[in-house]
Amino acid sequence: MLHIIGGGLAGCEAAWQAASLGVRVVLHEMRPVRATAVHKTDQLAELVCSNSLRGDKLDNAVGLLKEEMRRLGSLVMRAADAHRVPAGAALAVDRELFSRAITDAVQTHPLIDVTREEVARIPDDPGMYPLIIATGPLTSDTLSADVARIVGGEHLYFYDAISPIVLAETIDMSKVFRASRWGRSLRDPESPIPDPDEGDYLNCPFTKEEYGLFYEAVVTAESATVHDFDKEKFFEGCLPIEVMAHRGRDTLRFGPMKPVGLIDPRTGRIPYAAVQLRQDTLAGDHFSLVGFQTQLKWGEQARVLKLVPGLEHAEFVRFGMVHRNTYINGPTVLRETWQTRFRDDLFFAGQISGVEGYVESAASGLIAGRNAAALVRGEEPRVPPRTTAIGALAYYVSHADPRNYQPTNITFGIMEPPPVNDTGLRAQGKTKPGFSSRANRKLATSERALEDLDRWNSSAAFSTTSA
Numbered sequence: 001m002l003h004i005i006g007g008g009l010a011g012c013e014a015a016w017q018a019a020s021l022g023v024r025v026v027l028h029e030m031r032p033v034r035a036t037a038v039h040k041t042d043q044l045a046e047l048v049c050s051n052s053l054r055g056d057k058l059d060n061a062v063g064l065l066k067e068e069m070r071r072l073g074s075l076v077m078r079a080a081d082a083h084r085v086p087a088g089a090a091l092a093v094d095r096e097l098f099s100r101a102i103t104d105a106v107q108t109h110p111l112i113d114v115t116r117e118e119v120a121r122i123p124d125d126p127g128m129y130p131l132i133i134a135t136g137p138l139t140s141d142t143l144s145a146d147v148a149r150i151v152g153g154e155h156l157y158f159y160d161a162i163s164p165i166v167l168a169e170t171i172d173m174s175k176v177f178r179a180s181r182w183g184r185s186l187r188d189p190e191s192p193i194p195d196p197d198e199g200d201y202l203n204c205p206f207t208k209e210e211y212g213l214f215y216e217a218v219v220t221a222e223s224a225t226v227h228d229f230d231k232e233k234f235f236e237g238c239l240p241i242e243v244m245a246h247r248g249r250d251t252l253r254f255g256p257m258k259p260v261g262l263i264d265p266r267t268g269r270i271p272y273a274a275v276q277l278r279q280d281t282l283a284g285d286h287f288s289l290v291g292f293q294t295q296l297k298w299g300e301q302a303r304v305l306k307l308v309p310g311l312e313h314a315e316f317v318r319f320g321m322v323h324r325n326t327y328i329n330g331p332t333v334l335r336e337t338w339q340t341r342f343r344d345d346l347f348f349a350g351q352i353s354g355v356e357g358y359v360e361s362a363a364s365g366l367i368a369g370r371n372a373a374a375l376v377r378g379e380e381p382r383v384p385p386r387t388t389a390i391g392a393l394a395y396y397v398s399h400a401d402p403r404n405y406q407p408t409n410i411t412f413g414i415m416e417p418p419p420v421n422d423t424g425l426r427a428q429g430k431t432k433p434g435f436s437s438r439a440n441r442k443l444a445t446s447e448r449a450l451e452d453l454d455r456w457n458s459s460a461a462f463s464t465t466s467a
C-alpha cells in the first residue's frame, strides 16, 4: 500500500500511476476540512491561478514534457486534452471540468481511497510507507514545520523570489563585460586570488543618466495584483527591486546594482551602477538577473528591463516573481528518482520538491508514483533518460547547484542538445524549412527525447494496466 499526502496535480498523478500498476493507494487531501489561502474548491487537482498549461508544440520544452507525459499514460494530460479550450499554440483548459475529471477518475478508481484530512506530521507509523509528500507550495504550517525538521530547516524555503531570466543569445555583448566582483571567481567567492578566467558574471554597466532613466521607469511601473498571502512581510534579503527603489533613488545602487569591485574594461572605471547576469543553465544559454526579484507586471518588466544596457533587445524566458512557495532544496534532499537521499521509501513530488509549474508538478508526481509503486512491488525505481524532458527535470532537481537553488520550469536550457557531429537528428538533416536553426535544434532535441522515452518505457520492468 502506498500513501500520498496532497491531492493536487502531483499527488493525483502519482496516485493514478501507482494504481495503474496495480498498487493500492491512500490519498490524503486536507481540503475542504482545512483550506489554503488560494484554493477555492474542494476538487482535487485544482488549478490555483491561470488555466493555461502553457505551450503544446514540440519546439517548446513544456510542449515536449506534455507529449512525454501522454506517452506515459498521464491522467493530468488525459483530463487536459479532454477539456481544452481555444488558446492558440498553448494548451489551456476549462478549469472546472479539468479538476472534476481528475477528481472523478481518482475517486472512482477501485485501488485508490481518498481521505479528507490534514496530515499534520510526517508519519512515524511504518505502515504509512512508502510515502509521497506532494502538498504543494501552500503546504499546511504544521506539516511544513515537520518537513523542516526532517530535511533540515535551512533546506526548506517559504518564499520564491524569482529573478527574470534572459536568453543569452539576445544579450548585446558589445555593451556588457564579463567579470566577477573584485576579480574573484564564483567557484570560490572567498578566495583573494583573482579569477584566472575572465569572471563568472556578465555585467551591464550604467552611466548616471542611464541609471536615472531606469530608476524613474521602475518607480512608475505597475505592480502585479498582490495575493492575500503576499501581503506578509518580505524578507529583507529578497525585497523586490521596486520596493527597494521606492525607498530612495540610490537604494538599488547600494543593493543589487552596486558597481563596486567591477571595472568596465572599455572605460577603465567603475560604472555608476551595474546589473549582474549569472549563468543559469549548464549549457550557458540562459542568464538570470542577480537580485532582481520583482512583482512588476510582466509587460512592465519587459519594458523596464530593456532600459538595462545590453538588454535592449533581450528575450526573456521567464519574468521575475515573489510569491509564497514552500519548497525543499531539491539537490540537497532528493535523488533523481524523487526519493529522499536519506530514506528510500520517502518521496517528494510537485512544487514542494523544487519544480515550478502545473505540468512540471504533475510530471514529478508521475515518476514518483511509478517509483513508489515499484518499491511496493519489490522492484527497483527507474529514472527516464536525461535526454528526455521528464528525465532532465529530475536531474536538475537532484543535481543543480544547491547554493543558489531555484525551482525551475522545464526549458531546453536544462536539457542536453543532440550533438552536431554524431548520428543525432541535426546531422541527419531533419530540419524544417522556414524554421530558424534555434527552432530546428529544439525540434531535434524533442525528436530524440521522444525516441529515447519510448525505448525507456518499453523496456520497463513492469507494464501498466489500464483502469
Ligand SMILES: Cc1cc2nc3c(=O)[nH]c(=O)nc-3n(C[C@H](O)[C@H](O)[C@H](O)COP(=O)(O)OP(=O)(O)OC[C@H]3O[C@@H](n4cnc5c(N)ncnc54)[C@H](O)[C@@H]3O)c2cc1C
Pocket: 005, 006, 007, 008, 009, 010, 011, 028, 029, 030, 031, 036, 038, 039, 045, 046, 047, 048, 049, 050, 051, 052, 117, 118, 119, 120, 134, 135, 136, 137, 138, 139, 140, 143, 227, 323, 324, 325, 349, 350, 351, 352, 356, 357, 358, 359, 361, 362
Ligand atoms: C498563487 C499561485 C499561483 C500559481 N500559478 C501558477 C500558474 O498560473 N501556472 C503554473 O504552471 N503554476 C502556477 N503555480 C505553481 C504550481 O504549478 C501550482 O501551485 C501547482 O498547483 C503545484 O502542484 P502541486 O501538486 O505540487 O500542489 P497543489 O496543486 O497545491 O496540491 C497540493 C495539495 O496538498 C494539499 N495539502 C497541503 N498541505 C496538506 C496537508 N498537511 N495534509 C493534506 N493535504 C495537504 C492542498 O490542499 C493541495 O490540494 C502557482 C502557485 C501559486 C502558489
